[in-house]
Amino acid sequence: xxxxxxxxxxxxxxxxxxxxxxxxxxxxxxxxxxxxxxxxxxxxxxxxxxxxxxxxxxxxxxxxxxxxxxxxxxxxxxxxxxxxxxxxxxxxxxxxxxxxxxxxxxxxxxxxxxxxxxxxxxxxxxxxxxxxxxxxxxxxxxxxxxxxxxxxxxxxxxxxxxxxxxxxxxxxxxxxxxxxxxxxxxxxxxxxxxxxxxxxxxxxxxxxxxxxxxxxxxxxxxxxxxxxxxxxxxx
Amino acid sequence: xxxxxxxxxxxxxxxxxxxxxxxxxxxxxxxxxxxxxxxxxxxxxxxxxxxxxxxxxxxxxxxxxxxxxxxxxxxxxxxxxxxxxxxxxxxxxxxxxxxxxxxxxxxxxxxxxxxxxxxxxxxxxxxxxxxxxxxxxxxxxxxxxxxxxxxxxxxxxxxxxxxxxxxxxxxxxxxxxxxxxxxxxxxxxxxxxxxxxxxxxxxxxxxxxxxxxxxxxxxxxxxxxxxxxxxxxxx
Numbered sequence: 001x002x003x004x005x006x007x008x009x010x011x012x013x014x015x016x017x018x019x020x021x022x023x024x025x026x027x028x029x030x031x032x033x034x035x036x037x038x039x040x041x042x043x044x045x046x047x048x049x050x051x052x053x054x055x056x057x058x059x060x061x062x063x064x065x066x067x068x069x070x071x072x073x074x075x076x077x078x079x080x081x082x083x084x085x086x087x088x089x090x091x092x093x094x095x096x097x098x099x100x101x102x103x104x105x106x107x108x109x110x111x112x113x114x115x116x117x118x119x120x121x122x123x124x125x126x127x128x129x130x131x132x133x134x135x136x137x138x139x140x141x142x143x144x145x146x147x148x149x150x151x152x153x154x155x156x157x158x159x160x161x162x163x164x165x166x167x168x169x170x171x172x173x174x175x176x177x178x179x180x181x182x183x184x185x186x187x188x189x190x191x192x193x194x195x196x197x198x199x200x201x202x203x204x205x206x207x208x209x210x211x212x213x214x215x216x217x218x219x220x221x222x223x224x225x226x227x228x229x230x231x232x233x234x235x
Numbered sequence: 236x237x238x239x240x241x242x243x244x245x246x247x248x249x250x251x252x253x254x255x256x257x258x259x260x261x262x263x264x265x266x267x268x269x270x271x272x273x274x275x276x277x278x279x280x281x282x283x284x285x286x287x288x289x290x291x292x293x294x295x296x297x298x299x300x301x302x303x304x305x306x307x308x309x310x311x312x313x314x315x316x317x318x319x320x321x322x323x324x325x326x327x328x329x330x331x332x333x334x335x336x337x338x339x340x341x342x343x344x345x346x347x348x349x350x351x352x353x354x355x356x357x358x359x360x361x362x363x364x365x366x367x368x369x370x371x372x373x374x375x376x377x378x379x380x381x382x383x384x385x386x387x388x389x390x391x392x393x394x395x396x397x398x399x400x401x402x403x404x405x406x407x408x409x410x411x412x413x414x415x416x417x418x419x420x421x422x423x424x425x426x427x428x429x430x431x432x433x434x435x436x437x438x439x440x441x442x443x444x445x446x447x448x449x450x451x452x453x454x455x456x457x458x459x460x461x462x463x464x465x466x467x468x469x470x
Binding site: 172175 | 308309310311312327328330355357367368370371372374375376377378379380381382383384385386387388389390392393395396397398399400401402403404405406407408409410411412413414415418419422423426429430431432433434435436437439440441443444447448450452455456458459460461462463464465466467468469
């Protein structure tokens, strides 16, 4: 027990629903004392980007049933209360993980909350969640950090970046403004999945590089046509 | 002379300003006959993404002075007339290349046009233009095409991509919807600059990969803090 605990317990006692939104390394240590202080009528959710490590850490907790693991697939590159955006979650997907491990009444309260926003509810187990978010979210952050580092390294004239940055550059580099306090713990907890998709990404980039290096413009056209297939999924 | 020429000449004759907006491989063959048909009071501009090959092809043209090479740094991933966006150029940068090779009255007409939109005018020589656009625009398209190929390869369940794609993924993959007819000629004409920045990007990605593989989270934090520096340039 450290001296923060009494305040935490007091804060928890007043709430019907406790939302824990902290970086994933802190999440693993903050959630157990929050669940310790949770009574039978209360519900706790996280809103974190990785689930396996967290749910393993909570598996034996006596109040595990009061916890519902959720991941709303929406956010911005900004952090802190001043980064709040009205309507951020509307129409977006929220993933509920290992829902069978939550008490039915706790799950129902959380489902009602997200239906009301409204969000689209998707049920995945923790392993599937971490795999698919590595593919569709975490790798985007790696590529954006690397793109920012690339341009900052090559383009020594910062005014040129400002002058020439079009909407295309801004959108690919936007995620590179994201905080290391948020993202390093995510990469750490989802390390093997992130390495796996990052290796595929390096392979695809190397392939495009080879086609351009050997002036295989038909091959390059075919690869771009294949990449254009993303239009059918995200119009 | 092929049979298209008379129509081209007729169309050119009616205009004060002729804007040629075609892929860069076509640009190099379309602009000479357009300039052939251009009278002393008329002005021709392109709006293309590469300049060195084009300006080399036009260097000896007797009407070179009537041509002003411009590159508005704005656009979308969509092509064709139905992709027009009102206000697209407002407040953006337009690059004017090798402006000293244009007749003063032709240059003035084009400056007046872009000031009126209004756009910010930036003067570069063709070599600098191609170098800096490789850094700030062309590499973004390569990374986005590679990201789309990566996710399409790893994520066999297309519905999962649709369900889990957040704003972050959508913004990094948006440029991957761009047409190969537009982009292969750009990569071809700016091949050495694009290869150079692509090699730096591969190096940065490999470095992030190594830090994660050997669990050097301090090193990863430092790299992300360095990438965050892009905030100061593009707030």
